[in-house]
Amino acid sequence: MPIEYYIFLSLALFSIGIVGVLTRRNAIVVFMCIELMLNAVNLLLVAFSKMYYAMAVVNNSATTFGTDGQLFVFFIMVVAAAEVSVGLAIIVMMYRNTHSVDINFLNRLKN
Amino acid sequence: MNGLSLFLDVNESAAVDYFPIAVQLIFAVGFVVTMIAVSAWAGPKRKTSDKLETFTSGIATHGDARQPMAVKYFLVAILFVLFDVEVIFFYPYAVNFRALGWDGFYAVLMFVAFFLAGFIYIIKKGALDWEG
Amino acid sequence: MNAIILSAIAGVVMMFSGIFSKNKHALTNTAIAGLLILLIGNILDTYHVYTITVNTHDMLHFDKFGASFNSIAIGATLLYVLLSGRDIEKVGVNVAEYYALVFFALCGISLLSSFNSLLILFLGVEIMSIPLYILTGADKKNLKGNEASLKYFLMGAFSTGIMLMGIALLYGATGNFEINPSQSLINVPLTHGILGPLGLLFIFISLSFKVSAAPFHFWTPDVYDGAPSVFTSFMATIIKSAGFIAFIRLFSSRSEDLEVSWQVILPLVIVATLLIGNITAVFQQSVKRMLAYSSIAQAGFMLFALYGSNDLAREGIILYATAYSLATIGIFAILIRMKDYTFDGYNGLAKKQPLLAFVNTVFLLSLAGIPLTAGFFAKYYMLASAIKEGGHSALWLVIVALLFAAVSVYYYFRVIQAMYFKDGEAEMSETNKGFRILLVIIACIIILIGIYPSLLLDRLYF
Numbered sequence: 001m002p003i004e005y006y007i008f009l010s011l012a013l014f015s016i017g018i019v020g021v022l023t024r025r026n027a028i029v030v031f032m033c034i035e036l037m038l039n040a041v042n043l044l045l046v047a048f049s050k051m052y053y054a055m056a057v058v059n060n061s062a063t064t065f066g067t068d069g070q071l072f073v074f075f076i077m078v079v080a081a082a083e084v085s086v087g088l089a090i091i092v093m094m095y096r097n098t099h100s101v102d103i104n105f106l107n108r109l110k111n
Numbered sequence: 112m113n114g115l116s117l118f119l120d121v122n123e124s125a126a127v128d129y130f131p132i133a134v135q136l137i138f139a140v141g142f143v144v145t146m147i148a149v150s151a152w153a154g155p156k157r158k159t160s161d162k163l164e165t166f167t168s169g170i171a172t173h174g175d176a177r178q179p180m181a182v183k184y185f186l187v188a189i190l191f192v193l194f195d196v197e198v199i200f201f202y203p204y205a206v207n208f209r210a211l212g213w214d215g216f217y218a219v220l221m222f223v224a225f226f227l228a229g230f231i232y233i234i235k236k237g238a239l240d241w242e243g
Numbered sequence: 244m245n246a247i248i249l250s251a252i253a254g255v256v257m258m259f260s261g262i263f264s265k266n267k268h269a270l271t272n273t274a275i276a277g278l279l280i281l282l283i284g285n286i287l288d289t290y291h292v293y294t295i296t297v298n299t300h301d302m303l304h305f306d307k308f309g310a311s312f313n314s315i316a317i318g319a320t321l322l323y324v325l326l327s328g329r330d331i332e333k334v335g336v337n338v339a340e341y342y343a344l345v346f347f348a349l350c351g352i353s354l355l356s357s358f359n360s361l362l363i364l365f366l367g368v369e370i371m372s373i374p375l376y377i378l379t380g381a382d383k384k385n386l387k388g389n390e391a392s393l394k395y396f397l398m399g400a401f402s403t404g405i406m407l408m409g410i411a412l413l414y415g416a417t418g419n420f421e422i423n424p425s426q427s428l429i430n431v432p433l434t435h436g437i438l439g440p441l442g443l444l445f446i447f448i449s450l451s452f453k454v455s456a457a458p459f460h461f462w463t464p465d466v467y468d469g470a471p472s473v474f475t476s477f478m479a480t481i482i483k484s485a486g487f488i489a490f491i492r493l494f495s496s497r498s499e500d501l502e503v504s505w506q507v508i509l510p511l512v513i514v515a516t517l518l519i520g521n522i523t524a525v526f527q528q529s530v531k532r533m534l535a536y537s538s539i540a541q542a543g544f545m546l547f548a549l550y551g552s553n554d555l556a557r558e559g560i561i562l563y564a565t566a567y568s569l570a571t572i573g574i575f576a577i578l579i580r581m582k583d584y585t586f587d588g589y590n591g592l593a594k595k596q597p598l599l600a601f602v603n604t605v606f607l608l609s610l611a612g613i614p615l616t617a618g619f620f621a622k623y624y625m626l627a628s629a630i631k632e633g634g635h636s637a638l639w640l641v642i643v644a645l646l647f648a649a650v651s652v653y654y655y656f657r658v659i660q661a662m663y664f665k666d667g668e669a670e671m672s673e674t675n676k677g678f679r680i681l682l683v684i685i686a687c688i689i690i691l692i693g694i695y696p697s698l699l700l701d702r703l704y705f
Contacts, residue, residue: 007415010411014404014408017404018404021401027393030397031400034397034400034401037401037404037405037408038404040408041404041408041411044411044412045414048411048414048415051415052418066418068419069414071203072365072420074199074200075362075366076407077199078196078197078199078200079366079369081193081195081196082193082369082373083369083373083400084189084192085189085190085192086373086396087396088185088189089185089377090376090377090380090392090393091393092185093380093383093389093392094389094390094392094393097384097389098386103393103394103397225255228255228258228259232259235259235262236262
């Protein structure tokens with residue numbers, strides 16, 4: 001499949017994520033949209049990694065060119081997990097105080 | 112060659128050959144839809160409170176399923192997510208175990224040490240105490 | 244490398260010391276000892292005396308610039324803990340964890356000051372940011388703190404997503420994550436047409452979020468206002484400077500392909516940042532919120548280092564980071580002790596606490612960029628680097644910056660005016676001798692650098 005398909009697909013997923021973050025009001029849903037953005041990036045990285053491998057393997061069958069893209073995906077997953085745990089802890093903390101996860105509540109700081 | 116030609120023959124079958132299957136599909140779907148529609152239209156309707164209740168094999172229901180859970184559950188869930196995903200680094204190491212040699216082993220040992228430090232920390236903090 | 248390893252270890256040690264000791268003062272002292280070891284380790288590293296060497300496969304590149312910045316960040320953190328340690332102890336019960344998180348943030352900073360691969364940039368930004376999300380919400384019962392924490396977290400995670408998209412697109416354009424090691428710039432043939440520039444734009448947007456440059460600054464006042472004041476001090480100074488170091492390492496020399504769009508976007512961002520930061524700061528009633536907006540305004544000046552991106556800019560950003568961090572840490576240390584955070588709360592402070600009012604004045608003058616203080620040379624180097632790089636085309640930008648610097652004098656002087664020329668009962672919690680001596684020392688450093696900036700800048704070269 002041409003690489004353009006992957007680029008368009010992941011850009012579409014990424015845009016859905018961005019629109020979700022900007023428009024949704026539920027903290028958990030916003031959070032899921034951010035995860036969607038990260039996964040769009042993962043998809044794109046893996047697609048590029050495959051593309052570069054396919055390009056390099058024509059000249060040299062023992063190449064490892066392009067593996068760093070896949071390694072990056074591992075790191076994104078791990079960091080995303082760390083972020084999820086911190087984010088959920090923050091949301092739980094807020095829920096215990098306000099009994100809501102609606103971010104429209106977040107206007108006490110605007111004087 | 113015989114097998115291959117047979118295979119090709121099957122592939123070259125015309126759309127007409129699928130006609131009986133289409134008829135059967137239409138009949139099956141039509142039958143189901145008709146039966147449901149007729150029974151809904153012809154059958155008696157008596158809505159009692161017992162009937163509208165969730166079916167729980169005869170045990171009386173109590174409360175809402177979406178009641179707040181203990182915060183401890185979230186804590187354990189969060190910790191699980193963390194420790195679950197960190198294992199992601201073990202798989203690439205296991206695959207390249209020989210190629211990475213002693214350097215890789217030391218790196219993984221350090222990783223496990225940090226991991227263990229975190230684990231000891233949450234145990235000492237009492238995060239896994241269900242009773243406390 | 245010393246700074247990265249030692250800060251990670253110090254963080255873990257702090258975590259465990261919280262389990263074995265409940266004595267808050269002892270924990271603060273442990274943190275101070277840890278920071279001292281870290282500082283010594285980093286200085287040894289700077290002069291290649293004793294260095295832990297790890298094969299980083301060219302993902303990290305250590306140079307004088309990064310090591311000097313590490314020293315400044317660690318030194319500023321040390322001063323910060325010495326000044327505000329007592330206030331950190333008051334935030335909540337988990338004092339050891341707060342210090343551990345500060346150490347982890349320092350680990351992220353030392354990654355950011357030496358990264359040579361986009362992977363390390365990503366990890367550094369995350370290791371620096373995640374502890375801050377927690378520190379912002381450290382006061383668990385305070386609703387404003389909760390909101391600030393959630394807002395900071397969502398915005399931070401969002402900008403991380405954008406940065407990752409930028410990195411992925413750059414990877415698509417170039418096939419690797421390296422930044423040219425010799426000049427530390429993205430100077431690669433951007434073969435795939437749109438992908439490379441788009442990727443750089445995404446990374447630029449994301450880093451603008453982190454340093455709160457203009458169109459992406461909106462979270463800053465709320466978060467700085469809602470977070471516990473002690474941690475606002477840390478966020479507004481050390482973390483913000485680290486963001487700029489990452490920025491400069493990445494974009495320190497722009498590739499020719501980007502020159503045109505760069506010359507359009509960056510001045511716009513600078514002017515917008517200066518405009519919004521300065522004008523909004525004028526209308527604030529709370530000193531804490533004023534400082535939040537002033538930090539946006541100062542970010543506008545620091546962006547000049549990006550515009551200039553020559554040796555002068557590199558010297559300038561080190562100077563700016565020092566001057567700005569020291570002055571802001573000092574102002575916050577005094578602010579935290581005040582009963583009332585509004586301008587009126589400072590009324591008549593000079594009569595009750597003449598010494599504190601005087602050092603506060605020095606800090607405010609430095610932020611405003613008055614000559615004989617470090618802030619003056621910091622701003623001077625920034626503008627000079629822009630002139631050197633852009634020549635006459637940069638002149639209008641420099642004039643705009645000077646105008647806004649004049650505006651900033653207004654709101655900094657409002658505090659001075661309140662302290663000296665208004666009658667009132669400025670209430671302040673008690674301060675001990677060490678606190679005052681330390682503030683005087685910081686004021687002396689600011690004036691010393693303001694007279695002899697070469698004292699600091701020569702360290703960059705030998």
